[in-house]
Amino acid sequence: MRRTLKAAILGATGLVGIEYVRMLSQHPYIKPAYLAGKGSVGKAYSEVVRWQTVGQVPKEVADMPVLPTDVNEIKKAGVDIVFSPLPQGAAGPVEEEFAKAGFPVISNSPDHRFDPDVPLMIPEVNGHTASLIDEQKKRRDWSGFIVTTPLCTAQGIAIPLAPIYRDFRVDSVFITTMQSLSGEGYPGVASLDVVDNIKVLGDAYDAKTVKEVTRILSEVKRNVPGTMDELTLSATTHRIATIHGHYEVMYVTFKEDVKVEKVKETLANFKGEPQDMKLPTAPSRPILITELDNRPQPYFDRWAGDVPGMSVVVGRLKQVNNRTVRLVSLIHNTVRGAAGGGILVAEYLIEKGYIPK
Numbered sequence: 001m002r003r004t005l006k007a008a009i010l011g012a013t014g015l016v017g018i019e020y021v022r023m024l025s026q027h028p029y030i031k032p033a034y035l036a037g038k039g040s041v042g043k044a045y046s047e048v049v050r051w052q053t054v055g056q057v058p059k060e061v062a063d064m065p066v067l068p069t070d071v072n073e074i075k076k077a078g079v080d081i082v083f084s085p086l087p088q089g090a091a092g093p094v095e096e097e098f099a100k101a102g103f104p105v106i107s108n109s110p111d112h113r114f115d116p117d118v119p120l121m122i123p124e125v126n127g128h129t130a131s132l133i134d135e136q137k138k139r140r141d142w143s144g145f146i147v148t149t150p151l152c153t154a155q156g157i158a159i160p161l162a163p164i165y166r167d168f169r170v171d172s173v174f175i176t177t178m179q180s181l182s183g184e185g186y187p188g189v190a191s192l193d194v195v196d197n198i199k200v201l202g203d204a205y206d207a208k209t210v211k212e213v214t215r216i217l218s219e220v221k222r223n224v225p226g227t228m229d230e231l232t233l234s235a236t237t238h239r240i241a242t243i244h245g246h247y248e249v250m251y252v253t254f255k256e257d258v259k260v261e262k263v264k265e266t267l268a269n270f271k272g273e274p275q276d277m278k279l280p281t282a283p284s285r286p287i288l289i290t291e292l293d294n295r296p297q298p299y300f301d302r303w304a305g306d307v308p309g310m311s312v313v314v315g316r317l318k319q320v321n322n323r324t325v326r327l328v329s330l331i332h333n334t335v336r337g338a339a340g341g342g343i344l345v346a347e348y349l350i351e352k353g354y355i356p357k
């Protein structure tokens, strides 16, 4: 029998925080033990949380108090892992403090995503970057560490592109996104910006999406020669009035003729170490293919798969010309794109010995 690990969830009342609470309440060996907040400290979790997800507040946590984001209090509570879906800016210094104090910190925030010694991890794609943890601890003289998960938008792109980039010589990928409101947290986007409208996210968001996908793909172990310098990536990003699920259209052009059936086979067969390790939050298929020409759709497909919300659904695969294939991906942004991705990272790091079992 393995021991139960105690988790602290920072920002536990936020949209990503609630997915951590929901998923960890059902987890076989990681349990929510410390729910941290900012504005609602001292109140019962069920009184203050806006449960904007499926089901209801789990019984095990309903009466737990929201506690301060305080390293000493979290230490006293005997916490083993800290999950940090804190807002940009607030997250960075807090995560450093926890890592310095010896905690493994799994962050969904952008603040440390581009530190060269901090992994930006999707375990199926670049789990091997866990080795950066040793360098990070040594360089910063920390007994703990920080691992980040990528922007939800970037994960919806990188998960299908990783096996394609692994197996084919890719020339360019042009991406258009239609992203859900929950991607901006609660209360999120003003209704007048998005009802009867499309919110254009602009150059900075387009650029950060490309920057993150570039880092992740550059860490893929490839079966074909070539480097990222040969690949042109471009993204045009938007927010639309859906609640959860980012819908992302990609036109992939190859350096030679490639049949869409080959691309489909590569995507459908994609698996990584988490599947081999049978990690509890790893779906048996990270990518699910739909053959229907009107799917995926956010409302119907965001919870797809045997670990709901953890598979990316890919469809609309089409041969555009001899070298270009179109595909569409749909990712549950607060699950695979944030909390579920963070829990999978934790399970992976436990199996790899970075977090004691």
Ligand SMILES: NC(=O)c1ccc[n+]([C@@H]2O[C@H](COP(=O)([O-])OP(=O)(O)OC[C@H]3O[C@@H](n4cnc5c(N)ncnc54)[C@H](OP(=O)(O)O)[C@@H]3O)[C@@H](O)[C@H]2O)c1
Pocket (backbone or CB within 6 Å): 010, 011, 012, 013, 014, 015, 016, 017, 036, 037, 038, 039, 040, 041, 069, 085, 086, 087, 088, 090, 091, 108, 109, 110, 150, 151, 152, 182, 183, 184, 185, 186, 187, 333, 334, 337, 338
């Ligand atoms: N939403 C997504 O789809 C998604 C996907 C990937 C990554 N992320 C990242 O995850 C993070 C959280 O996103 P979210 O959507 O969950 O945001 P959110 O709904 O706005 O939740 C933020 C949470 O952080 C707490 N908080 C705010 N400022 C704090 C501070 N200074 N100290 C301690 N706690 C503080 C809030 O507590 P109170 O309620 O008490 O104020 C709340 O619980 C962001 O960095 C975001 O970029 C989000």
